[in-house]
Amino acid sequence: MDRRTVLSSSWATAMGLLALEALPSAGWAAAFSQADASAALKAALERGAQVAVKQLGAADGFLSNDKVRIGLPDVLEKAAPILRTVGRGAQLDELVTSMNHAAESAVSLAQPLLLQAIKSMSLQDAQHILQGGENAVTDYFATKTRTPLGQKFQPVVSKALDKLSITKRYNDLTGKASKLGLIQGQPVTVQDHVTQRALDGLYFVIGEEERRIRKDPVGTGSALLKKVFGAL
Template sequence: MINSVRSLLVLCAMLFVGFAQSADLSGITSKEAVTALRTTLTKGADAAVSNLGKADGFLGNPAVRIKLPDFLENSKGMLKMVGMGSQLDQMEVSMNRAAEAAVPQAKAVLKKTIQNMTVEDAKQVLGGGDTAVTDFFRSKSQADLYTQLLPIVKSKTAQVGLAQQYNALADKGSRFGLVKSEDANLEGYVTNKALDALFLMVAEEEKAIRANPVAAGSAVLKKVFGSMK
């Protein structure tokens, strides 16, 4: 573990060319850097789960509302003409309700990832772009999150008979290149969209903290991110 402030600065300069020249990190310790990143992730995760894991967290938010897979969305007008409008609407509602139910289960995985963050991890993302912390977070937790959320999504979509019909139809369509492979399974499609929304929310929180660390109400965030301006 690197305890020397000088060593941390040298390593940061090597990893992020040009960044160290414009930021004053001389007063930041390794412990403070890790604490700042953990705090950022905790705030982002809490905000994301709180905003998404509730009634209309997806359905009522145009930025994250899960739409029908492309091949259905593009055919929506025609399908409505043949009397399938209500079924499509029901499917879209059920997808979003499934995501809303699944997202709260992400908290345990997110917290574990945060607690496992090391000084080495902090060096990798300290001086990155506006969403560098979120990007790191996603790379470390996405696979586990998918495994955690998928069974809940399956349980919720199974309550709608169209889920099974969709998978059978999409599977045939994917064999002929009519349906994207990632859209061929309704449960997988919804789970991936839920994760996209989750990390979008985390990223928005990170950008807000970087832009105004004082408003985050944390002394260490003010010190670390404030020094990068």
């Protein structure tokens, strides 16, 4: 079974539970208890989180995905055309590649905290997810894990960037841009930029699967979904 199939199956199970909100309360009670629904949701989310982390933590997991690839910080993106005309194009490209590889090295740290957020999910949390909008799962993960994950990511990102001398190269590039009058004020650090964009990418992948399955739950072929929709 390939990675995509596993991911779809995992999230299909989770989104099947999300579809329970459409059932009449009597039908829900007959098919599942609230505790059972919560336990099943936790199990499905656990598998989904594991696969998302594996996908982004793979070689070129960020770099090869246009939707989550980490680009230059805004200040350098705006200055890039001029920097390329003065011979800094290769450095800019190298910076992008290295930032994405640094994100790969950090993303594996997300799994324990995502799993802890799932395990600590209350019945009320589960109900909010079941009855929430298309980003309910993603919002839950972000609320529970973004701050602690940022704290764990940054040292790993910093180490990866320093190993490749990327921090120095980034500072050289921003310094050159400042001298050319292309940057005003203090630019964001490369460590902060990579950390925040890596987190954005992680939640995006989770959210993308959530929205896809919410939009077409029947198309996933989930046995649970067939059972739920058959009861409507």
